[in-house]
Amino acid sequence: MKALHELSLTEASAGIARRRFSPVEYLDVLQARAGDVGGKVNAIVRPLWDEARAQAVKAGRRIARSGPRSALDGLPVGIKDIIDIAGHPTTCHSRILLDNQKSADAAVVARLRAAGAIFPAKLATHEFAIGGPAFDLPFPPARNPWNTAHHPGGSSSGSGAAVGANILPAALGTDTGGSVRHPASHCGIVGMKATYGLVSRRGVFPLAFTLDHVGPMTRTVADNALLLSMMAGHDALDPGSAAHKPENYARQMKKGLSGLTIGYVRHFHERDQPASAEMAAALDAAAKLMGKEGAKIKTITLPSLTEFAGVNRAILMSEAAAIHGKWLRERPGDYANLTLRRLLPGLFMRAEDYVQAQRRRRELVAAVEAAFTEVDLMLTASSMDVACKIDDPEAVELTYPRQARTPFNVTGHPALTMMCGISKAEGLPLSLQLVGPSFREAAIYRAAAAYERAAPWKDLHPAL
Amino acid sequence: MRQAAPISMGATIQMTEEEILARAAGITTGLKTHPREVAEAIAASRRMAGAFTRPAGEAAEPMPAYAAPLPTKGSRA
Numbered sequence: 411m412k413a414l415h416e417l418s419l420t421e422a423s424a425g426i427a428r429r430r431f432s433p434v435e436y437l438d439v440l441q442a443r444a445g446d447v448g449g450k451v452n453a454i455v456r457p458l459w460d461e462a463r464a465q466a467v468k469a470g471r472r473i474a475r476s477g478p479r480s481a482l483d484g485l486p487v488g489i490k491d492i493i494d495i496a497g498h499p500t501t502c503h504s505r506i507l508l509d510n511q512k513s514a515d516a517a518v519v520a521r522l523r524a525a526g527a528i529f530p531a532k533l534a535t536h537e538f539a540i541g542g543p544a545f546d547l548p549f550p551p552a553r554n555p556w557n558t559a560h561h562p563g564g565s566s567s568g569s570g571a572a573v574g575a576n577i578l579p580a581a582l583g584t585d586t587g588g589s590v591r592h593p594a595s596h597c598g599i600v601g602m603k604a605t606y607g608l609v610s611r612r613g614v615f616p617l618a619f620t621l622d623h624v625g626p627m628t629r630t631v632a633d634n635a636l637l638l639s640m641m642a643g644h645d646a647l648d649p650g651s652a653a654h655k656p657e658n659y660a661r662q663m664k665k666g667l668s669g670l671t672i673g674y675v676r677h678f679h680e681r682d683q684p685a686s687a688e689m690a691a692a693l694d695a696a697a698k699l700m701g702k703e704g705a706k707i708k709t710i711t712l713p714s715l716t717e718f719a720g721v722n723r724a725i726l727m728s729e730a731a732a733i734h735g736k737w738l739r740e741r742p743g744d745y746a747n748l749t750l751r752r753l754l755p756g757l758f759m760r761a762e763d764y765v766q767a768q769r770r771r772r773e774l775v776a777a778v779e780a781a782f783t784e785v786d787l788m789l790t791a792s793s794m795d796v797a798c799k800i801d802d803p804e805a806v807e808l809t810y811p812r813q814a815r816t817p818f819n820v821t822g823h824p825a826l827t828m829m830c831g832i833s834k835a836e837g838l839p840l841s842l843q844l845v846g847p848s849f850r851e852a853a854i855y856r857a858a859a860a861y862e863r864a865a866p867w868k869d870l871h872p873a874l
Numbered sequence: 875m876r877q878a879a880p881i882s883m884g885a886t887i888q889m890t891e892e893e894i895l896a897r898a899a900g901i902t903t904g905l906k907t908h909p910r911e912v913a914e915a916i917a918a919s920r921r922m923a924g925a926f927t928r929p930a931g932e933a934a935e936p937m938p939a940y941a942a943p944l945p946t947k948g949s950r951a
Contacts, residue, residue, distance in 0.1 A: 620938060720925030727922060735900070742904040742911075750908065754915030755922060757899040763923040768936035770926050775937065 414439040416871065419579040419633035423481045426473060433466035433473070433484030437530065440486060444531075444577045447874045450558050453572035454531040455491050455549045456498060462486060462530035469526055482640050483526030488572045488581035491532040492539050493624065494613040495519055502615050503535045505548050506737055506744050516613025517645045518582065518624050525640045531578070534568025539584055539617045540730065541749035542807075543567065543800050553800060554596055555872040556838050560797040561806055563593035569627045570597035575874055580628045580637050586617040587722050588792075588815025590625035591827040591843065596797040598829045598839035598870065600634045600858070601627045603815075605848045606822030607652030609638075610645035618729035619650065620768075621722065621819045630868065631828065631859040635660035638851060654849055662856035668704030670857060672697075672844075673785035675712055678814040682715035685794040692831035692840040693791055696861065700789070703864050705857070708785060713777050718817035721774060724759060724767035725820075731756025748803075775821045779847075787857055788845040790814045792827040796838040814843060824851045826858055829867045892916055 414436055417425065425431050441459045448454055469484030478484070489495055492502045494512040496519075501507050515523060523529075534552040536542050543551035543561055552567035554560040555575035562571045566583025570593025573581050583590040585603040594601025602625050609624045616622055626637035639659045645651040674697050679685035685693070701707045731738070734753050742750055781788065794812040798805035818825040824846050831840035842861075846854040862868050889897070896905050896912050904912050945951075 717926050720922070723922045723925060727919070738904065739900050740903060742908050747911070751911050751914060754904070754911055755918040757901060758895060758916050758919035759923065765936050766928050767926060768938075769929045769934045772935065772937040773929055 415443040415576045417579065418630045419485060419628055420481070420630065420636060422485055422579055423478070426484050427478050432470040433528070434463060434470055436484075437463060437466045437486060437528070440530065440577060447575050448577060450874055451553045451555050451562070451571040451575050452550045453533055453552050453568040453575065453577060455501065455503060455534050455568065456532035457530070458495070458498065458532065459530050462528045465528035469528065472526070478526065480525040480640065481636055482522065485527055485580070486530045486578055487522055487527045487637070488531045488533045488569060488578040489519060489529055490535050490566050490569050490581065490583050492535055492584060492615040493519060493582055495529055495532065498532065500615060501548070502538045503547060503549055504537045504745070506741065508548060514613065517610035517648065518641050519613065521643060522640055527640070531572070533572055533581055536565035536567060537746050537749040538615070538734070539565040539586060539589055540752050541565070541746050542752070544746035544748045547746050551800065554797050554838070555874055556598060556797070557836065559799055560838060561596065561800045561809065563596035563797060563809070565589040566593050566627065570594055570599060570601075573597065573599050573627050573629060574872060576871060580626065580633055583625055583627050584614060584617070585623045585625050585819065586621045587726060587819055588813055590623070590627060591792055591815045591825065592809070592813065594627055594827045595792040595841035596839060598872070599627055599629050600631055600826065600828045601625060602634050602638055602826045602851070603818065603824065604638060604642065604851050605652065605824045607650045608642045608654060608849070608851070610643070610648045610651055612645055612648045616733055618726040620729065621726055623819070631855055631862045632660060632663060634826070635663060635855045652849075657852060659852050659855055662852045663859040665856050666704060667700055667857055667860045670787060670853075671706045671708055671785045672700060672857065673710035673781055673788045674707050675788055675790040675814070676709055677711060678715055679791035679794055683794050683812050683814070685791055686796070688831070688833045688835070689791065689794060689796070689840055693789070693842055696830040696842050696865070697789055699864055700857070700861060703860055707789075710781055710785060710788070712781060712817070713774055715814055715817065717770070718774060718820050719811060721767045721770050722816040722820050724763050725771065727756035728759045728764040731759065771820055774817070778817070778821045778823060782847045787853060790843045790845060792841040792843040796833045796836055796840065818845055823848055824854055826854050828858055828862065829870070830865065831867065832870065
């Protein structure tokens with residue numbers, strides 16, 4: 411039988427609904443888990459256990475009185491520390507915003523709170539969601555629960571580490587160039603960047619307005635679909651919010667793969683950024699298993715990763731410079747050196763380059779849209795390598811270009827990453843990415859759930 | 875290489891190209907405290923600007939398209 415801290419969100423929800431344990435008992439176990447292993451992974455920058463316990467007590471009384479308000483009632487969700495929680499600072503893991511007290515919840519936090527979720531921790535991030543694992547900041551960098559000498563991925567590093575280490579069953583991350591899916595890939599969990607605009611960005615410190623997404627990070631596909639169902643919805647106060655009705659994203663999860671055509675974008679990891687042999691073999695094995703489970707697998711071609719990455723960088727740098735320009739000019743020494751080096755180029759991008767990137771973006775969107783007239787979903791690599799050592803700056807630098815996540819920040823299409831193996835050499839997770847047409851998250855979850863059922867990875871956890 | 879750059883009507887000062895670009899971008903503190911990072915940033919921005927294909931059509935529309943705001947509730951007309 412699983413220990414309480416090993417339960418998925420869905421299992422914990424069922425346990426609470428059936429009165430096997432209360433939200434307080436569950437939270438106490440997670441707090442004890444954080445006490446046992448939290449110091450190894452540095453996932454939490456601001457513990458909020460006391461406040462969460464008070465919320466759990468209320469939820470327990472409410473559930474005893476009238477049943478759960480939703481499947482999330484009384485359940486904890488960790489929040490990346492660039493997302494606002496009322497009454498607490500949003501530091502963005504930076505000394506620049508240590509006192510950035512917030513009086514209101516971010517829209518996505520407010521949605522989860524209304525569903526009964528509780529918030530026991532603000533979680534580590536790369537500084538301003540762009541830096542990297544830095545050692546010259548007010549908080550230490552998060553570490554990989556599979557091997558704490560390794561990078562957990564980023565920028566939602568604490569979210570990946572907390573969920574991967576079984577400290578929390580779920581967390582929110584943000585994704586501008588892959589920052590939900592990178593830590594999900596390296597920490598062996600499920601990360602979804604939904605369609606641009608599906609989840610409100612209001613109350614989330616921006617990195618690049620037209621590329622930013624908020625996404626759920628969980629240990630199972632079902633949990634991810636549940637959390638996204640509670641997060642999504644139109645927000646008239648977010649200028650990028652899509653007027654799309656909320657859905658139950660778990661509704662297709664039992665349908666299996668039969669009848670789906672999956673386009674396998676092999677050139678991303680074979681030609682554009684050649685993946686490690688183990689990663690490439692794991693992707694081929696996943697494609698083969700999906701075929702065996704009934705999907706039709708078809709090799710397809712998209713524009714090169716270099717094109718997507720170039721457009722992503724030009725847009726990201728330019729938009730981020732508009733946000734950080736004042737601090738970059740007046741207090742450059744208050745950033746981690748790595749963050750400063752990442753952000754400074756934005757001050758030298760020309761307006762023409764930004765507009766050219768946005769013109770090229772339209773062509774790239776059209777190319778991906780054209781591919782979706784031939785296939786239902788796409789299978790691609792996420793990272794080309796397993797997580798590198800966290801204290802190897804050159805290897806860390808390489809993790810950012812050696813990936814296939816940025817294309818879908820550029821285009822806005824939904825994309826999910828999940829585990830597809832363990833490297834024999836390092837014992838670290840291998841990963842794949844499933845991509846769908848805009849607003850077809852349910853189809854991605856359908857394929858991901860079918861793969862999760864068929865593959866042997868879902869019960870593997872790091873031995874911390 | 876240092877070259878002459880105008881600083882006010884008729885006056886010039888010797889500055890490197892990097893210093894000229896940094897000052898044009900409003901960076902003065904960083905030039906003194908982080909000159910190596912500023913130089914790297916200038917080089918990086920040049921690489922980034924050339925890292926993707928320019929659309930062939932001169933009239934190609936950028937994304938996202940601008941759209942006029944819908945009338946708000948408080949509109950008088």
